[in-house]
Amino acid sequence: MAEEVKLLDFWPSMFGMRVRIALAQKGVAYEYIEEDLRNKSPLLLQMNPIHKKIPVLIHNGKPICESSIIVQYIDEVWNDKAPLLPSHPYDRAQARFWVDFIDKKIWATKGEEHEAGKKEMIEILKQLEQVLGEKDYFGGESMGIIDIALIGFYSWFYTYETIGKFSIEAECPKIISWGKRCLQNESVAKSLPDSRKIYDFVVQVQKAMGII
Amino acid sequence: MAEEVKLLDFWPSMFGMRVRIALAQKGVAYEYIEEDLRNKSPLLLQMNPIHKKIPVLIHNGKPICESSIIVQYIDEVWNDKAPLLPSHPYDRAQARFWVDFIDKKIWATKGEEHEAGKKEMIEILKQLEQVLGEKDYFGGESMGIIDIALIGFYSWFYTYETIGKFSIEAECPKIISWGKRCLQNESVAKSLPDSRKIYDFVVQVQKAMGII
The missing domain is CATH 3.40.30.10 (Glutaredoxin)
Incomplete structure (x- = not known):
């Protein structure tokens, strides 16, 4: 079929x-x-x-x-290539745990314009840096489900930083290196919009809503 | 080992x-x-x-x-007996979807003492009744991950009904039949506390917090 x-x-x-x-x-x-x-x-x-x-x-x-x-x-x-989840049940559970963590926390840090929101975002990213450790990807030598869960968030960093007037790289250099590494994969490069285009979109929405 | x-x-x-x-x-x-x-x-x-x-x-x-x-x-x-997730990827995705639905919605209906909270709880249960359809269990002929996700909630129904002064059975008879059916499984019967014990516990907590 x-x-x-x-x-x-x-x-x-x-x-x-x-x-x-x-x-x-x-x-x-x-x-x-x-x-x-x-x-x-x-x-x-x-x-x-x-x-x-x-x-x-x-x-x-x-x-x-x-x-x-x-x-x-x-x-x-499509289980014949590029496995996205680890094969061992324990590693799969850990991967699901961190994806769930990203899902729950991303939406808790809406307040990137406020000091508390920025601080919380940095804390979350620092926790994720510990999970990444010295690996190239959260999935190890290649991208896995945690990398895929987080990289879209990375494409919004420029918007958060510009609106919130702070630097994520200064606090979480490993996450920035990781994001750049992910973008070297064609599957990521062609799937993520330009960070500046996201920023322009957010500014446009904020203007339409009368926020700025 | x-x-x-x-x-x-x-x-x-x-x-x-x-x-x-x-x-x-x-x-x-x-x-x-x-x-x-x-x-x-x-x-x-x-x-x-x-x-x-x-x-x-x-x-x-x-x-x-x-x-x-x-x-x-x-x-x-422990994959040698009693499968909890379906074997087909599409059915697995559907099972995960409804577990996620239960996870997200259960905590949204904290206000069982208020009319809006009761109404929302009934709506959620009616949606789940549609998913159950004419099956014995959400998992089909035996209990699966959706049944397991929901049955603990069922053990709190007595508390919600007593404190909120409403009847879930009057609105969602199929869910009540389903809950009783689940309780006929030894694995459920021995894992769920008595509904009245939960009620007593909640009353005790409310008293300690000065709510009642």
């Missing part, structure tokens, strides 16, 4: 980026469908009626939702 | 109950260690330094944290 793979996504979404990278790592061809989140398509509402959120992967007509669940699904379906 | 399995837990925890049931389903013998959450043990702080929360499974000295991650770990390690 010919595989039909579609991705409902929104370009600045760090969660959408995860799915794009996972599909690229596996070499899966797919149709990218950009969503207008202010005017969600009937297809999105039909495919994710519970959360009504992107990203949604549609594989042979069936939807899979929630980015970290989608990445695990991709790893299980 | 002899397996050494310990569980750091707190008896009314619906998340701890998940791990107890999963271990019981697999027939894994383990040492149960009750934690005093007002005075956490050095072992808990050492084994879960990030979240400092129960449950923690300690398998041959190594900790696994976060209940739904622990249940998946148990399923992967």
Whole structure:
């Protein structure tokens, strides 16, 4: 059966980026469908009626939702190359733990314009630097599910730093080196938007909302 | 190698109950260690330094944290009987989606004493009734990871109903039938505390906090 793979996504979404990278790592061809989140398509509402959120992967007509669940699904379906989760159950549990940590903490640090928000973000990144240790990637010698979970966040660093007027590199140089290393992978380079484009988008949204 | 399995837990925890049931389903013998959450043990702080929360499974000295991650770990390690996740990747993704839904929604419905909180809880349970459909269990003919994720919540229903003065059964009879069916499994019956004991505990905590 010919595989039909579609991705409902929104370009600045760090969660959408995860799915794009996972599909690229596996070499899966797919149709990218950009969503207008202010005017969600009937297809999105039909495919994710519970959360009504992107990203949604549609594989042979069936939807899979929630980015970290989608990445695990991709790893299980296209299991002939580029494993994204470790093979040992304990290592898999650890990988899932840190992905969950990133999921929970990313949204807790919305306040990058405030001192407490900046401090919390730096603390989270320092914790992740300890997990990375001396490895090239969280996945070891190649990118794994933790790398994929975090790298979209990295593409927002320029925006956080510019708006919040602080330097992540000064505090967390290892994470910055890691991000640059990830970007040397074609699957990442072609899946992440330009950091400045994200910044311009955020400024535009803030203006439209009357924040600045 | 002899397996050494310990569980750091707190008896009314619906998340701890998940791990107890999963271990019981697999027939894994383990040492149960009750934690005093007002005075956490050095072992808990050492084994879960990030979240400092129960449950923690300690398998041959190594900790696994976060209940739904622990249940998946148990399923992967003791994979010779009682599969907790479906075998097909799509069904696995769906199971993970609903466990995630339960995780996110359970904590959103803290306000069971208020009308909005009750209404939201009923809505969530009605959505889950649709997922259950005409099946005996969410897992089909036997209990799976969604059943395990939800049944601890069911043991709190009596408390919610008594404090909130409403009837879940009147609105969601299928979920109540499902809960009773689950309790006929020995693995559930021996892992869940008496609903009235949970109620007494909550009343005692509310009195200590000066709420009632």
